[in-house]
Amino acid sequence: MLASDFFSLPPSLAVFAPHFLAGVAPWDWLREIGPALAAQPFADPLPPRPPGVSITGAVYLHPTVKLPPAAIIIGPVWIGEGTEIRPGAFIRGHVIAGARCVLGNSCEFKNCLLLDGVQVPHFSYVGDSVLGNGAHLGAGAILSNLRLDQKPVTLRLPGGTVDTGLRKFGAILGDGAEVGCNAVLNPGTLLGKRSLVMPSLAFGGFLPAETIAKARQTVTLLPRRD
Numbered sequence: 507m508l509a510s511d512f513f514s515l516p517p518s519l520a521v522f523a524p525h526f527l528a529g530v531a532p533w534d535w536l537r538e539i540g541p542a543l544a545a546q547p548f549a550d551p552l553p554p555r556p557p558g559v560s561i562t563g564a565v566y567l568h569p570t571v572k573l574p575p576a577a578i579i580i581g582p583v584w585i586g587e588g589t590e591i592r593p594g595a596f597i598r599g600h601v602i603a604g605a606r607c608v609l610g611n612s613c614e615f616k617n618c619l620l621l622d623g624v625q626v627p628h629f630s631y632v633g634d635s636v637l638g639n640g641a642h643l644g645a646g647a648i649l650s651n652l653r654l655d656q657k658p659v660t661l662r663l664p665g666g667t668v669d670t671g672l673r674k675f676g677a678i679l680g681d682g683a684e685v686g687c688n689a690v691l692n693p694g695t696l697l698g699k700r701s702l703v704m705p706s707l708a709f710g711g712f713l714p715a716e717t718i719a720k721a722r723q724t725v726t727l728l729p730r731r732d
């Protein structure tokens with residue numbers, strides 16, 4: 507199971523390409539977020555910002571980033587072209603967001619990588635996770651990143667159980683994956699490309715590409731008509 511099975515690094519994040527390789531396990535990208543940010547010079551000055559936006563630490567904001575009246579951003583953080591940060595967002599370190607993302611109202615982001623076009627509009631928690639291009643979280647969706655017993659996160663995959671060695675690991679969402687409102691993804695969840703978790707569902711494990719997770723069943727999606 508490789509990162510390339512779930513997503514590809516977009517051109518907007520090409521500066522980080524040496525750290526996010528297609529041929530490694532997708533959860534290995536989590537270990538590279540910190541080193542990828544540490545390798546950046548953060549030399550560009552920050553654009554003008556509203557007085558209610560607090561920024562500390564090493565932070566890069568593309569000049570086209572849309573800032574809200576109030577938010578907290580704690581570096582290291584790198585936010586790409588055309589991304590919108592909405593009121594009350596809490597971006598608390600080791601966050602990379604590509605182009606045209608939405609970091610939404612009253613959402614918290616920590617140690618995560620958002621590829622292009624990721625939408626997290628309302629009341630969500632995204633920690634220790636990678637969200638593929640065009641992935642979307644419905645309002646109140648939570649990516650839980652810590653087991654209740656605080657042991658390292660293991661993955662339940664078709665080929666068996668994998669010990670990631672990561673104490674904190676939220677979710678891997680493939681390109682175009684969707685999570686419904688108020689759904690909770692358990693630590694170490696993997697969603698394939700264009701998969702869907704229905705609203706108000708607690709889901710864990712691996713959901714293959716183009717399938718829907720419902721209560722007690724999964725349903726395969728029909729191929730898209732282009």
